[in-house]
Amino acid sequence: MEAVQVVQVESQSQTEEERGVKRKVEGNQGCQAGLIHKGVLLKAPGEGVLQRLQISDADVELLLDVEHFIQFLFSPNEASGAARGISPEPKKLPDEVLIRDRVPHKTLSAGNFPKLGDLPPDSDLDDDEFERRSYPASVAETEPAVADALEGSSDVEELEEPAMLERRGGVSALPTGAFNVRFANWTSPYFEKEKAHQDFLFKSLSHCPLFQELEHDILRAIVDTMEIEKFEQGDAIYEKNNVGRSGYLLISGVATAETDAEDPFTLLRRSSKKEVNIFEGTFFGEHTMLFGFRRRMTVRAVQPTVVGKLKRDVYYNVVTRSAMHERSVREKYLRTGVPMFETFDDELIARIADIMEKRTFKRGEVIVKQGDVGAEFFMVLRGQCEASIRVAKVGSEGFDEHVVRTYSQGERFGELAFINRTPRAATVTAATQVQLLSLDRDNFERVVGSLDIKQKENYASDPRKALADFYGIGGLNGPRGVDTESPEGQSAWFAVYRPTSRDALAKMLNQTAVGKGLNVKGKSAKRNHLSGFVPFLQISEERHKTRLHPPPANSRATIYYQNKEAQHLALLQLERVEKTLQERGETAPFHPIRKDESYSTVFGINLPEEVLREAYILQPDITFQAGWETGRASEPAFMEMNLHAVRSNGRPKVVLYQYDLTNPMNPHGLLIAYAESMVKPVVSDFDTFTVGSRGMRYEKIAADQSDLMAWTLDNTRRILEDPNALSWNSRWLEILEKADAEGFHPYIPEFGFGDPTSYRLITEVIEATKFSGAVRHGAECFNFYFPQELDSEYLIIWDGFDGKPWAYRDASGLREFLLERITEGYSFPMNPVWPIRDEGWFDVYDALRKSPHARLASRGIRVYSV
Known part of the structure; x- marks a missing residue:
């Protein structure tokens, strides 16, 4: 070696x-x-x-x-x-x-x-x-x-000159990882104090360079955590070489610091004087508080002295968690609030968040003026702004200002000027004191590149465009992706999708992830590091560990790591776990852990499921770590579904992917992934809701699926007749558990249920979008085994829209769109649960039932009896 x-x-x-x-x-x-x-x-x-x-x-x-x-x-x-x-x-x-x-x-x-x-x-x-x-x-x-x-050392590699980079907004030098886990749940300490002390601490911290950039609410939170301590004359507040973890703010009295001026070996002398006095309002001891070094000097009280004590862990948690929250808010606003950025990957969003400037405007202050040429846009962090248009007075000289809209937290304005560099169409004024994020076009293109080129590149590879191309005007055998228009006749199409998150869309577009199929039932993360991905760990409460069923004998799983070092470190730890289990007699010695070298870009470990559970679920504290929260509740049933998926031999092959580059044993870093031509994590796919057509005929649905529809309606009736506080998904999971205990296991085709024509077409669209895995299975309208709750927003693919052939509509807007299409001769399948469970959907069902075009297209079988 x-x-x-x-x-x-x-x-x-x-x-x-x-x-x-x-x-x-x-x-x-x-x-x-x-x-x-x-x-x-x-x-x-x-x-x-x-x-x-x-x-x-x-x-x-x-x-x-x-x-x-x-x-x-x-x-x-x-x-x-x-x-x-x-x-x-x-x-x-x-x-x-x-x-x-x-x-x-x-x-x-x-x-x-x-x-x-x-x-x-x-x-x-x-x-x-x-x-x-x-x-x-x-x-x-x-x-x-x-x-x-x-x-004589000229043959040794020379060091490059360090780059002179601008100091960024770091708040802590303390790293986190396997050796220093920071959990999401942290309770801030609170110390009661006199109002005079509280006000003095706040005022003094506001003027201290270490704290002056912090928001007032963060400063007040820090003040609340500070403990008041009193010292008599001659008492040592702290002594040289002590291992300290706190900083102090002197509230009253005087203290003196015995400096290192006379030490001949001191590398950095802070003063030429032997002693330095510390007066009211001074914060001291910050070096040790921030970096954990031993005290460099002794500080004593010259007279009775009162100080506020700020502990290192408190400062670290309050400030860094606030900074993390602010950062996540910036990225969330950019991802979800700015359509032109919705397809940008995580790295680009992070770069844009870095260059956005925080600006504050007082009430009545003009932010942008109508007619001025601008190249920046704004997002509201706090407060409200008003947009007004200047209109000439009728019959006299001068102009009137008319307020046309108000911008609140999370909303944006000025994007047209940002994109086109055109004059401002309105004047925007601060209606209250507001805090904004601004992004300049020149800075953007310096860091990210040409906006026009980036948008064109993303549009060309957008899965929504691929779907729009597939569902264009087609022939009698299907949409454009299957059958081009022919003289014998044509068919017109639209498709409705349950919305995939902007994060999932961006990850598919940038080919860092693929859509998930029916063999993955776990819920995707809603926020933070894993937003859009499907975490392996679907439980985050310690008590839920005991609700997991024992693994089947001889079941195995595979975990892939992003580099060989992570694979090696994980292997050492997993082998220790396996040895412990063997000593306890919980795993057989002839089921060894082995490396998986099937791929050149990721490095796998194939292991018994008992070892996987012990190392990543049972041994560690599975409470959410800061930054790894998913926004999902702890749900043992979905954890069981993920465990079933990773032990299954179905296709695509379900494996695990360690997303955490710093700690290969982080249970929250494990993601559900597919091992296909490459190993990629899965994200929420474009879950087809229903597909509408005009000029297309369909075959009858199979008898066993008709029976399953009746079973679905029967169980829906039971739920509606016995309401309680549990969600629809939780109630239906109870039904599935009961059905499983009774031995009810209906056969589910590879891509789900549906009539033969619909099943053929869904197979075609899966093939057409395989580069991103955008569509993996059949439509929700045919989901008779586990009908899902409806969403608040839907994606509609239709070439009748102006501009891009897709649009987003809320639930009410979707029903209006469907009713309009019914009048134009379109028909579409509906899940039998919708009309009796969800408000407003019986009207859609009734319109379909009365439509002669729907009856003709379905031969009487695509509108189900309720």
Whole structure:
């Protein structure tokens, strides 16, 4: 196995060379740091020590001290010479296996990562501060041997100059992952305090550079969490070298900080004075609160003193969770509120969210003016805006302003000027104090590229366009995708789909996911990291673990990871779990875990279902982690459906895909996926609601399906006669459980139920959209086994619309559209549940029943008796 090396890197210029030498000199003089640029570790032979060990960038910042880094990994004998940061020849160090044995957190077991407080004190010197250092002597005078060593290292890879990037809006340096799980549910502490203290804390934090960019509601939340502490004269608020986790704001009194001015080895002197006074309104101790370093100085009360104490975990949770929420709101508004962005993938949406500028306008302030040429659009975060049009007065000079509409939270304005660079059609004024997000066209195209080109590319590959092409004017055998128009006659078509989320649509369009078929019953996530995907874990409450049925004997599943390192780390953990189960006698020793190398871009592990359950469901805390919430309730029945899917041998083959790149053992990162020509996660497909036609005839539906329709109506009647607080899906799951116990298992064709003509056509449209998997199964109108609740919005594909051949309608708008099409001679199938369960649908059923065109098309069998 290839050995790991610590090497010396030659600098690019004399200045850099001097800096490098002086770093080594200071290390030899017993200084705290002995710093080495982290690029040396990242670019060392064998892909670099840090990459080989999967140490994160955040950990690197705490391990930049060469001496402490070496001591952290290696024994004293092995670290000899290398810890000083210089070596005339590369020093051979232990191989990767030995290193991994000494770094137990690499197994990614929660809680095994070494606590930062247990490590030796590390330097907090960042690159900018290092450049500002003053060096006492020249390199040649202090250490000529070091300079000679540097001159002979010309064959070593040189480091690139770091890019000078603009500082972004980061709020915390604390990473999260397997060793530091942040759960979604967090209760903020609250400490009662005097109103005077509360007001003073808020005012002081508002002027503190660390907090002044925060919103007022976040600041008030921080103030609520601060604990009031009192100190007498001479008391230490904290002492040097203590491991602290809090910052303090001085409310009254005076404190003094004993600085490091007289310490000859201090890398960064904060003051030339031995003591510095701290007065009212000053926040101190922030360095330790933010980064977890040991205290750099002692702070004592000069007189009776009152302080507000802010704990690190409180600051971290309040501020980072607020920042995460704001970020998710931005991305949600961009995805769902701006039609021109609806097909953009997650990366593009994230880039756009980055460049949007937050702006605040006072009441009455003009945001955009009618007639001005603009190239930016706005989204409302808070408050209200009014759009008004200037109209010339009749019979006199001058103009009147007429308010034409109001914009509230989540709404947008100015997009026409953004797209076309045209004059503003209206004046928009702040009706209240408003907070807006603005996006400039030039900034957008600099980061994303040409808007026009991007929209054309996305339109060409949009699954909705493929569906519109398929359901164009056709012949007597079907729509355009099956039979082009012929002299013998033509047929006209429309198709209605239950809406797929904008996230799912974008993932299909960008080919990062495919639509799911009937063999996947789990519900897709509504928000956060997994929005649009179907998570494997459909339960998020610990108590629901006990409601899962035992797995069948010899059942197996396959998990695919995005890189070999994740596969390797997961394999180590899964083998430990398997050994534990074998010791408990819960899995057979002849059912080994094995790698699956069927694909070149993903790396699989095939394992017994018992091991999968133990490692990803039963052992870990399955409470939602922050950022991984799905917006779905915990539902054991859907968890059972996912487990059944991954053990099944049906087609497409259902597998699991680990979406989390940082923690391969994250149970919430597992997604339901299909292993076809490639392994891709599944998203909600275009779930066909019904398909309408004119000039088309259909065959009779099979007798067994007619019987199933009667069974459906009978159970619907039972539910309606016995109402309760449970949802329709929950009630129907009870019916299915009872039917299963009674041995009722109707045969379900591959693409669902339907008359032979409809089944043939759905097979054709599945083939036509196979590049994205947009359509995977038959229509909801033929779903007699588990009829779903109706939605609030629908997608209609029809070439009679102006512009694009599709449009979205709410439930009322859909019924109006269907009634209009009935008058034009169209017919379409309806699920027998709709007219008796859902308001307004009996009118549609009645119009179909009376339509001579519908009776002719269906030969009397496509309008069902209720």
